[in-house]
Amino acid sequence: MAFLWISLLVFLGSGSGCHHRICHCSDRVFICQENKVTEIPSDIPRNAVELRFVLTKLQVIPRGAFSGFGDLEKIEISQNDALEVIEADVFSNLPKLHEMLISNTGIKHLPAVYKIQSLQKVLLDIQDNINIRTIERNSFAGLSSESVILWLNKNGIQEIQNQAFNGTQLDELNLSDNINLEDLPNDIFQGANGPVILDISRTRIHSLPSDGLKNLKKLKARSAYNFKTLPNLEKFAKLVEANLTYPSHCCAFANWRRQAFELHPLCNKSFVRQDSDDLAMDWGHRRRSMEEEYVSSLDKGLDITETEFDYDLCNEVVDVACSPKPDAFNPCEDIMGYNFLRVLIWFISILSIMGNIVVLVILIASQYKLTVPRFLMCNLAFADLCIGVYLLLIASVDIHTKSQYHNYAIDWQTGAGCDAAGFFAVFASELSVYTLTAITLERWHTITYAMQLDRKVRLRHAASIMLIGWIFAFSVALLPIFGVSSYMKVSICLPMDIDSPLSQLYVISLLVLNVLAFVVICTCYTHIYFTVRNPNIISSTSDTKIAKRMAMLIFTDFLCMAPISFFAISASVKMPLITVSKSKILLVLFYPINSCANPFLYAIFTKTFRRDFFILLSKFGCCEMQAQIYRTETSSTIHNSHPRNGQCPPMAKTNSGAVYTLVPLNHLP
Numbered sequence: 001m002a003f004l005w006i007s008l009l010v011f012l013g014s015g016s017g018c019h020h021r022i023c024h025c026s027d028r029v030f031i032c033q034e035n036k037v038t039e040i041p042s043d044i045p046r047n048a049v050e051l052r053f054v055l056t057k058l059q060v061i062p063r064g065a066f067s068g069f070g071d072l073e074k075i076e077i078s079q080n081d082a083l084e085v086i087e088a089d090v091f092s093n094l095p096k097l098h099e100m101l102i103s104n105t106g107i108k109h110l111p112a113v114y115k116i117q118s119l120q121k122v123l124l125d126i127q128d129n130i131n132i133r134t135i136e137r138n139s140f141a142g143l144s145s146e147s148v149i150l151w152l153n154k155n156g157i158q159e160i161q162n163q164a165f166n167g168t169q170l171d172e173l174n175l176s177d178n179i180n181l182e183d184l185p186n187d188i189f190q191g192a193n194g195p196v197i198l199d200i201s202r203t204r205i206h207s208l209p210s211d212g213l214k215n216l217k218k219l220k221a222r223s224a225y226n227f228k229t230l231p232n233l234e235k236f237a238k239l240v241e242a243n244l245t246y247p248s249h250c251c252a253f254a255n256w257r258r259q260a261f262e263l264h265p266l267c268n269k270s271f272v273r274q275d276s277d278d279l280a281m282d283w284g285h286r287r288r289s290m291e292e293e294y295v296s297s298l299d300k301g302l303d304i305t306e307t308e309f310d311y312d313l314c315n316e317v318v319d320v321a322c323s324p325k326p327d328a329f330n331p332c333e334d335i336m337g338y339n340f341l342r343v344l345i346w347f348i349s350i351l352s353i354m355g356n357i358v359v360l361v362i363l364i365a366s367q368y369k370l371t372v373p374r375f376l377m378c379n380l381a382f383a384d385l386c387i388g389v390y391l392l393l394i395a396s397v398d399i400h401t402k403s404q405y406h407n408y409a410i411d412w413q414t415g416a417g418c419d420a421a422g423f424f425a426v427f428a429s430e431l432s433v434y435t436l437t438a439i440t441l442e443r444w445h446t447i448t449y450a451m452q453l454d455r456k457v458r459l460r461h462a463a464s465i466m467l468i469g470w471i472f473a474f475s476v477a478l479l480p481i482f483g484v485s486s487y488m489k490v491s492i493c494l495p496m497d498i499d500s501p502l503s504q505l506y507v508i509s510l511l512v513l514n515v516l517a518f519v520v521i522c523t524c525y526t527h528i529y530f531t532v533r534n535p536n537i538i539s540s541t542s543d544t545k546i547a548k549r550m551a552m553l554i555f556t557d558f559l560c561m562a563p564i565s566f567f568a569i570s571a572s573v574k575m576p577l578i579t580v581s582k583s584k585i586l587l588v589l590f591y592p593i594n595s596c597a598n599p600f601l602y603a604i605f606t607k608t609f610r611r612d613f614f615i616l617l618s619k620f621g622c623c624e625m626q627a628q629i630y631r632t633e634t635s636s637t638i639h640n641s642h643p644r645n646g647q648c649p650p651m652a653k654t655n656s657g658a659v660y661t662l663v664p665l666n667h668l669p
Helices: 002-014 247-254 265-272 281-299 311-315 339-365 372-400 405-414 416-448 459-482 501-532 540-572 580-589 593-604 607-618 624-641
Strands: 024-026 029-032 050-054 074-080 099-105 122-127 147-151 169-174 197-199 218-220 241-243 321-323
Touching (some): 247 321, 339 580, 372 405, 372 459, 459 501
Parallel strands (some): 029 050, 099 122, 147 169, 241 321
16 A cells, blocks of 8 residues: 555656646656647746647747746747747746747747857757748847857748847858848848858848858858859858859859868968968968968967878869859850850841841832832841841840859849840841741742732732731740740840740741741742743843842852751750850851841842932932933833833743743842
């Protein structure tokens, strides 16, 4: 009987301070995990090492609720959206605390932790509290006399004040997933030692503070799309790893070199023993500081004569392990990549712009009635002018960012400038190809149905056809801006993004349409040649002349379209045959061939254009004699073409009796 009483007393004693009608205690761990808990129990064991309040309905944690727990090591308050207030001095005098978790609550302010005064390394995990807006200055001073890890991710933080981390030895700071956080002020780390690890992933932070990064060893900025500018790399004295958003940032680190003597004290000793003549003048201050460290090491008893240390290691280059690494679409190079392209693109863009401006001015200023061919030529000249503008824009940005493109890459490729350049490129290319096809079909139709005046192409027909072309070109150029492919994939701002099936379909469709247009052009000109070629009407010399001009048209189209289409189609089916760097050669040497050649082949080399050109100059007192010659020829041609006495001039016939009307060769390039 006595034994039973003793056992009962031991049992009751072991549960002393742990019994609660809702919460329970086990091995000095006090757990409240019921939604019936609406206030902090008053009988929490003073020797508890862990307190957990999960899925409760606490609304307020009163002052002093967790004060003076000398053995307390861990606190968890989570999954309680009803909790809105943690009063001041809730946490104080907790010398053994090393972990505190506060998550998924409704609190609006960070709890005061300055009186915790822990003697341990502390992990403070405050996350998923979407109502926390601000981190005030000195928020973590007094948390621990040792190093601290702050996980402040997935909150609603919008502002962090200067000196917010004052008084801490900051091992790690995690600010990720605070999607409304845009700025880190320059003095945010003033008074803090650290951070060693900094995570700003999935925030809107656009830049890092200029101070407080000297101890940073690991930087994380994944999916931080506003983070486009790195501070001076010399600020990262100890950085060894960087996980970033944009490959161009890694290009900056790839070009940055540090030597081991900057990181190892024995290397410092080796460095100062070098002959001073080998040192650059701007390294003088660094040398003096190293000498001071050398003297200090003597005072500390460091064996500087250590012969086992391999001083050759001091000359090794220390690289930063950076990701994402530059890929095939974003190599570490300037926009043009090659110096000869940098020169050629200026020449070609200016030639294209000047040639097409001249054509537009002459065609628009002509005193003669607007015809269908001239109307189509105006559209072609405008499209080719836009291609020249695109090339000039790329050339200008390339010169501006020369040797420093990694510092501008993100702003350029994600900004309005690249979208504008890409829009110009696609719009101009598609409008040019469409107009070339329309011009070819109009010529084919005019020659094929020369005797059927009721089937003649009128200006209103041409205007309707070109309206469709403008709408088509404008629409396909807008699609990458709205997410179907993208202009930001590469530095030359062409839609090379084929990651999604829709984007791949978009790119392949454009390329196939261009190839089909080329086939139509070739077919039509071949038919034109065999239609016009007639030994009873055209001499062999004229026959050869027509063939040569048509061959030139087809050859320039082939030279422009074939290389680009071949390599682009292979890349669009994810079997690239050349790199982006090599594709820039196609961009400069082949892509603008039509925009440079079209003004000459379709306008400047024709007799009609020369007539309009000299007549326009004669209005300003120049080339009046040549203008008069062309006026006379035109009047004679019109007079001879008028019917006389109601009869039309006789038409030449072939042996088979077929009748042809000749289109003047000066209207054919």
